[in-house]
Amino acid sequence: MAELLASGGSLEMVRTAFENGADAVYVGAKGWSRRRAQYEMDDPGIVEAARYARSVGKILRVAFNTLPASAEVPLFLARTDALYAEGVRDFILTDPGLMMALKNRHPDTILHASVGCTIINVQDAFFYKEAGASQIVAECRMGMETMRKIRREAGVGLEVLVHATTCFTLLGRCTMSSYTKHEHRVDAAGKDHFPGSPNRGGLCYRICLTEWDQVGAGGEVEAEGITLPNPAFFLVDDIPDLIDLGVDTIKIQGREYSVALVGEMVRFYRELIDACVRDRSSFRIEPWKERMARIAAERDAERREKTAGLIGESLTSP
Protein backbone atom coordinates (compact mmCIF):
# COMPACT_ATOMS: atom_id res chain seq x y z
CA MET A 1 0.00 0.00 0.00
CA ALA A 2 1.18 3.55 -0.69
CA GLU A 3 3.02 5.12 2.21
CA LEU A 4 1.65 8.42 3.58
CA LEU A 5 4.52 10.87 4.12
CA ALA A 6 3.97 14.05 6.13
CA SER A 7 6.13 16.99 7.09
CA GLY A 8 7.64 17.71 10.49
CA GLY A 9 8.84 21.16 11.46
CA SER A 10 9.23 20.36 15.16
CA LEU A 11 9.16 17.39 17.48
CA GLU A 12 5.56 18.20 18.33
CA MET A 13 4.62 18.20 14.63
CA VAL A 14 6.44 14.90 14.04
CA ARG A 15 4.52 13.24 16.87
CA THR A 16 1.23 14.75 15.72
CA ALA A 17 1.77 13.54 12.15
CA PHE A 18 2.48 10.00 13.33
CA GLU A 19 -0.44 10.01 15.76
CA ASN A 20 -2.77 11.05 12.95
CA GLY A 21 -1.71 8.27 10.64
CA ALA A 22 1.48 9.19 8.75
CA ASP A 23 3.66 6.18 7.90
CA ALA A 24 6.72 8.39 7.55
CA VAL A 25 7.66 11.98 8.35
CA TYR A 26 10.37 14.13 6.82
CA VAL A 27 12.24 16.86 8.67
CA GLY A 28 14.81 19.38 7.44
CA ALA A 29 18.32 19.36 8.90
CA LYS A 30 19.03 22.87 10.16
CA GLY A 31 20.76 24.92 7.46
CA TRP A 32 20.40 22.19 4.85
CA SER A 33 16.81 22.12 3.70
CA ARG A 34 14.47 24.21 1.59
CA ARG A 35 12.71 26.00 4.45
CA ARG A 36 13.36 28.70 7.00
CA ALA A 37 15.52 27.70 10.01
CA GLN A 38 12.55 27.85 12.37
CA TYR A 39 10.93 24.96 10.48
CA GLU A 40 14.12 22.89 10.41
CA MET A 41 15.40 20.75 13.27
CA ASP A 42 18.76 20.59 15.00
CA ASP A 43 20.57 17.27 15.36
CA PRO A 44 19.49 16.43 18.94
CA GLY A 45 15.88 17.05 17.89
CA ILE A 46 16.29 14.87 14.80
CA VAL A 47 17.80 12.05 16.87
CA GLU A 48 14.89 12.24 19.31
CA ALA A 49 12.35 12.31 16.47
CA ALA A 50 14.02 9.31 14.82
CA ARG A 51 13.94 7.39 18.12
CA TYR A 52 10.27 8.19 18.48
CA ALA A 53 9.60 7.04 14.90
CA ARG A 54 11.37 3.73 15.52
CA SER A 55 9.49 3.24 18.78
CA VAL A 56 6.17 3.37 16.92
CA GLY A 57 7.45 1.28 13.98
CA LYS A 58 7.57 4.22 11.55
CA ILE A 59 10.18 6.10 9.53
CA LEU A 60 11.81 9.50 9.93
CA ARG A 61 13.54 10.92 6.84
CA VAL A 62 16.03 13.72 7.13
CA ALA A 63 16.31 16.22 4.31
CA PHE A 64 19.72 17.57 3.40
CA ASN A 65 18.31 18.74 0.10
CA THR A 66 20.45 21.72 -0.86
CA LEU A 67 23.29 22.08 -3.33
CA PRO A 68 26.47 22.63 -1.30
CA ALA A 69 29.75 24.30 -2.20
CA SER A 70 32.86 22.08 -2.00
CA ALA A 71 33.83 23.49 1.40
CA GLU A 72 30.48 22.36 2.80
CA VAL A 73 30.87 18.71 1.84
CA PRO A 74 33.01 17.74 4.90
CA LEU A 75 30.37 19.43 7.10
CA PHE A 76 27.66 17.36 5.44
CA LEU A 77 29.61 14.13 5.90
CA ALA A 78 30.36 14.88 9.55
CA ARG A 79 26.69 15.62 10.31
CA THR A 80 25.34 12.60 8.47
CA ASP A 81 28.00 10.37 10.11
CA ALA A 82 26.83 11.59 13.52
CA LEU A 83 23.15 10.98 12.66
CA TYR A 84 24.01 7.57 11.21
CA ALA A 85 25.76 6.66 14.49
CA GLU A 86 22.47 7.49 16.26
CA GLY A 87 20.52 5.11 14.04
CA VAL A 88 19.25 7.49 11.32
CA ARG A 89 19.25 5.67 7.96
CA ASP A 90 16.79 7.58 5.78
CA PHE A 91 17.89 10.72 3.96
CA ILE A 92 16.46 13.02 1.29
CA LEU A 93 19.10 14.61 -0.92
CA THR A 94 19.27 16.77 -4.03
CA ASP A 95 22.94 16.73 -4.95
CA PRO A 96 23.92 13.55 -6.87
CA GLY A 97 27.55 13.85 -5.72
CA LEU A 98 26.43 13.85 -2.08
CA MET A 99 24.19 10.84 -2.77
CA MET A 100 27.17 8.88 -4.08
CA ALA A 101 29.43 10.00 -1.23
CA LEU A 102 26.90 9.07 1.46
CA LYS A 103 26.03 5.74 -0.16
CA ASN A 104 29.73 4.80 -0.47
CA ARG A 105 30.30 5.67 3.15
CA HIS A 106 27.17 3.98 4.53
CA PRO A 107 25.79 1.46 2.01
CA ASP A 108 22.76 0.67 4.17
CA THR A 109 21.41 4.22 4.07
CA ILE A 110 18.18 4.73 2.14
CA LEU A 111 18.35 7.76 -0.12
CA HIS A 112 15.44 9.53 -1.76
CA ALA A 113 15.95 12.08 -4.52
CA SER A 114 14.29 15.31 -3.40
CA VAL A 115 11.65 17.41 -5.13
CA GLY A 116 14.56 19.85 -5.60
CA CYS A 117 16.05 17.48 -8.20
CA THR A 118 13.28 18.50 -10.64
CA ILE A 119 12.78 14.96 -11.90
CA ILE A 120 10.47 15.31 -14.83
CA ASN A 121 11.12 12.30 -17.09
CA VAL A 122 12.24 8.69 -16.97
CA GLN A 123 15.85 9.55 -17.91
CA ASP A 124 16.10 11.77 -14.81
CA ALA A 125 14.83 8.83 -12.76
CA PHE A 126 17.56 6.58 -14.18
CA PHE A 127 20.17 9.23 -13.43
CA TYR A 128 19.26 9.55 -9.73
CA LYS A 129 18.99 5.79 -9.39
CA GLU A 130 22.59 5.56 -10.66
CA ALA A 131 23.55 8.14 -8.06
CA GLY A 132 22.18 5.91 -5.29
CA ALA A 133 18.53 6.92 -4.82
CA SER A 134 16.00 4.16 -4.27
CA GLN A 135 13.06 6.56 -4.60
CA ILE A 136 12.46 9.78 -6.52
CA VAL A 137 9.97 12.62 -6.06
CA ALA A 138 8.00 13.43 -9.20
CA GLU A 139 8.14 17.06 -10.30
CA CYS A 140 4.75 18.70 -9.63
CA ARG A 141 3.93 18.89 -13.34
CA MET A 142 4.66 15.25 -14.12
CA GLY A 143 1.71 13.56 -15.81
CA MET A 144 0.30 10.10 -15.10
CA GLU A 145 1.79 8.63 -18.28
CA THR A 146 5.33 9.57 -17.25
CA MET A 147 4.69 8.23 -13.76
CA ARG A 148 3.54 4.96 -15.30
CA LYS A 149 6.66 4.82 -17.44
CA ILE A 150 8.91 5.41 -14.43
CA ARG A 151 7.11 2.70 -12.46
CA ARG A 152 7.44 0.30 -15.41
CA GLU A 153 10.98 1.01 -16.53
CA ALA A 154 13.13 2.83 -13.99
CA GLY A 155 13.16 0.40 -11.06
CA VAL A 156 12.95 3.15 -8.45
CA GLY A 157 10.22 4.05 -6.00
CA LEU A 158 7.96 6.96 -6.95
CA GLU A 159 6.78 9.69 -4.61
CA VAL A 160 4.04 12.15 -5.53
CA LEU A 161 3.04 15.38 -3.80
CA VAL A 162 -0.71 15.65 -3.36
CA HIS A 163 -1.03 18.69 -1.15
CA ALA A 164 1.33 21.42 -2.22
CA THR A 165 1.84 24.62 -4.16
CA THR A 166 2.95 24.51 -7.76
CA CYS A 167 5.73 26.78 -8.92
CA PHE A 168 5.52 29.25 -11.76
CA THR A 169 8.87 27.81 -12.88
CA LEU A 170 10.18 24.34 -12.08
CA LEU A 171 10.71 24.24 -8.33
CA GLY A 172 14.34 23.12 -8.21
CA ARG A 173 15.38 25.52 -10.96
CA CYS A 174 13.92 28.78 -9.65
CA THR A 175 16.29 31.63 -8.83
CA MET A 176 13.70 34.39 -8.37
CA SER A 177 14.21 34.84 -4.63
CA SER A 178 17.93 35.53 -5.06
CA TYR A 179 17.09 38.67 -7.08
CA THR A 180 15.48 40.37 -4.09
CA LYS A 181 17.31 38.74 -1.20
CA HIS A 182 20.99 39.39 -1.87
CA GLU A 183 22.52 38.35 1.42
CA HIS A 184 25.35 35.81 1.26
CA ARG A 185 27.97 34.90 3.84
CA VAL A 186 30.23 32.02 4.76
CA ASP A 187 30.52 31.23 8.47
CA ALA A 188 33.67 30.23 10.37
CA ALA A 189 32.97 26.53 9.83
CA GLY A 190 32.81 27.01 6.04
CA LYS A 191 29.02 26.75 5.72
CA ASP A 192 27.46 28.91 3.02
CA HIS A 193 24.44 30.96 4.03
CA PHE A 194 22.45 32.11 1.03
CA PRO A 195 19.00 33.06 2.36
CA GLY A 196 17.69 34.01 -1.10
CA SER A 197 18.13 30.55 -2.57
CA PRO A 198 16.07 27.55 -1.42
CA ASN A 199 18.44 25.42 -3.47
CA ARG A 200 21.34 26.64 -1.30
CA GLY A 201 19.76 26.31 2.14
CA GLY A 202 17.78 29.56 2.05
CA LEU A 203 14.13 29.83 1.19
CA CYS A 204 11.62 30.71 -1.46
CA TYR A 205 10.19 34.15 -0.73
CA ARG A 206 7.24 33.45 -3.06
CA ILE A 207 8.44 36.20 -5.38
CA CYS A 208 6.31 34.83 -8.19
CA LEU A 209 3.21 35.59 -6.10
CA THR A 210 3.84 39.31 -5.97
CA GLU A 211 2.17 41.68 -8.46
CA TRP A 212 4.19 42.61 -11.52
CA ASP A 213 4.19 45.55 -13.92
CA GLN A 214 4.68 44.92 -17.61
CA VAL A 215 7.16 47.49 -18.94
CA GLY A 216 7.47 48.26 -22.65
CA ALA A 217 10.65 48.78 -24.67
CA GLY A 218 10.57 52.53 -23.94
CA GLY A 219 10.19 52.02 -20.19
CA GLU A 220 6.48 52.83 -20.17
CA VAL A 221 4.24 50.72 -17.92
CA GLU A 222 1.90 48.81 -20.22
CA ALA A 223 0.04 46.86 -17.56
CA GLU A 224 -0.01 46.88 -13.78
CA GLY A 225 -0.76 44.31 -11.11
CA ILE A 226 -0.13 41.21 -13.19
CA THR A 227 -0.12 37.99 -11.19
CA LEU A 228 1.45 34.77 -12.39
CA PRO A 229 -0.42 31.47 -12.14
CA ASN A 230 0.79 29.60 -9.07
CA PRO A 231 -2.14 27.73 -7.56
CA ALA A 232 -2.21 25.44 -4.59
CA PHE A 233 -3.12 21.94 -5.69
CA PHE A 234 -4.51 19.02 -3.79
CA LEU A 235 -4.87 16.15 -6.28
CA VAL A 236 -7.61 14.62 -4.16
CA ASP A 237 -9.38 13.43 -7.30
CA ASP A 238 -6.23 11.66 -8.44
CA ILE A 239 -5.51 9.66 -5.30
CA PRO A 240 -7.43 6.53 -6.43
CA ASP A 241 -5.51 6.61 -9.74
CA LEU A 242 -2.21 7.13 -7.95
CA ILE A 243 -2.95 4.12 -5.75
CA ASP A 244 -3.92 2.04 -8.81
CA LEU A 245 -0.73 3.15 -10.51
CA GLY A 246 1.27 1.80 -7.58
CA VAL A 247 3.02 4.96 -6.37
CA ASP A 248 5.13 4.17 -3.34
CA THR A 249 4.63 7.38 -1.40
CA ILE A 250 1.91 10.01 -1.24
CA LYS A 251 3.39 13.16 0.25
CA ILE A 252 1.80 16.12 2.03
CA GLN A 253 3.89 19.28 2.31
CA GLY A 254 3.49 21.86 5.03
CA ARG A 255 6.17 22.19 7.70
CA GLU A 256 5.29 25.89 7.98
CA TYR A 257 1.63 25.34 8.88
CA SER A 258 0.30 25.03 12.40
CA VAL A 259 0.62 21.69 14.15
CA ALA A 260 -3.17 21.45 14.41
CA LEU A 261 -3.62 21.95 10.66
CA VAL A 262 -0.89 19.42 9.82
CA GLY A 263 -2.62 16.90 12.10
CA GLU A 264 -5.94 17.57 10.39
CA MET A 265 -4.44 17.21 6.90
CA VAL A 266 -2.69 13.94 7.78
CA ARG A 267 -5.85 12.48 9.32
CA PHE A 268 -7.84 13.40 6.21
CA TYR A 269 -5.44 11.73 3.77
CA ARG A 270 -5.00 8.69 6.07
CA GLU A 271 -8.73 8.07 6.14
CA LEU A 272 -9.13 8.74 2.42
CA ILE A 273 -6.32 6.34 1.43
CA ASP A 274 -7.55 3.63 3.80
CA ALA A 275 -11.12 3.92 2.53
CA CYS A 276 -9.94 3.73 -1.07
CA VAL A 277 -7.72 0.69 -0.47
CA ARG A 278 -10.36 -1.08 1.65
CA ASP A 279 -13.00 -1.09 -1.05
CA ARG A 280 -11.61 0.22 -4.31
CA SER A 281 -14.51 -0.90 -6.51
CA SER A 282 -17.18 1.08 -4.64
CA PHE A 283 -14.96 3.98 -3.54
CA ARG A 284 -16.27 7.42 -4.60
CA ILE A 285 -14.27 10.60 -4.14
CA GLU A 286 -17.22 13.04 -4.05
CA PRO A 287 -18.06 12.72 -0.32
CA TRP A 288 -14.44 13.56 0.54
CA LYS A 289 -14.38 16.79 -1.40
CA GLU A 290 -16.44 18.79 1.07
CA ARG A 291 -14.09 17.95 3.93
CA MET A 292 -11.12 18.71 1.66
CA ALA A 293 -12.60 22.12 0.82
CA ARG A 294 -12.73 23.02 4.52
CA ILE A 295 -9.11 21.98 5.05
CA ALA A 296 -8.05 23.80 1.87
CA ALA A 297 -9.70 27.01 3.12
CA GLU A 298 -7.82 26.79 6.43
CA ARG A 299 -4.61 26.04 4.61
CA ASP A 300 -5.07 28.94 2.20
CA ALA A 301 -5.74 31.35 5.05
CA GLU A 302 -2.46 30.33 6.74
CA ARG A 303 -0.68 30.37 3.39
CA ARG A 304 -1.87 33.88 2.46
CA GLU A 305 -0.72 35.28 5.78
CA LYS A 306 2.72 33.68 5.50
CA THR A 307 3.16 34.58 1.83
CA ALA A 308 2.44 38.28 2.38
CA GLY A 309 4.99 38.35 5.20
CA LEU A 310 7.61 36.56 3.11
CA ILE A 311 7.47 38.90 0.12
CA GLY A 312 7.66 41.94 2.39
CA GLU A 313 10.60 40.49 4.32
CA SER A 314 12.52 39.72 1.15
CA LEU A 315 12.15 43.26 -0.22
CA THR A 316 13.14 45.06 2.98
CA SER A 317 16.12 42.93 4.03
CA PRO A 318 19.72 43.47 2.87
Ligand code: SF4
Ligand atom coordinates in the same frame (compact mmCIF):
# COMPACT_ATOMS: atom_id res chain seq x y z
S1 SF4 B 1 9.40 32.02 -6.28
FE1 SF4 B 1 7.60 30.95 -7.09
S2 SF4 B 1 8.36 29.70 -8.80
FE2 SF4 B 1 10.12 30.28 -7.52
S3 SF4 B 1 10.41 28.56 -6.07
FE3 SF4 B 1 9.12 30.12 -5.09
S4 SF4 B 1 6.98 29.45 -5.50
FE4 SF4 B 1 8.35 28.38 -6.95
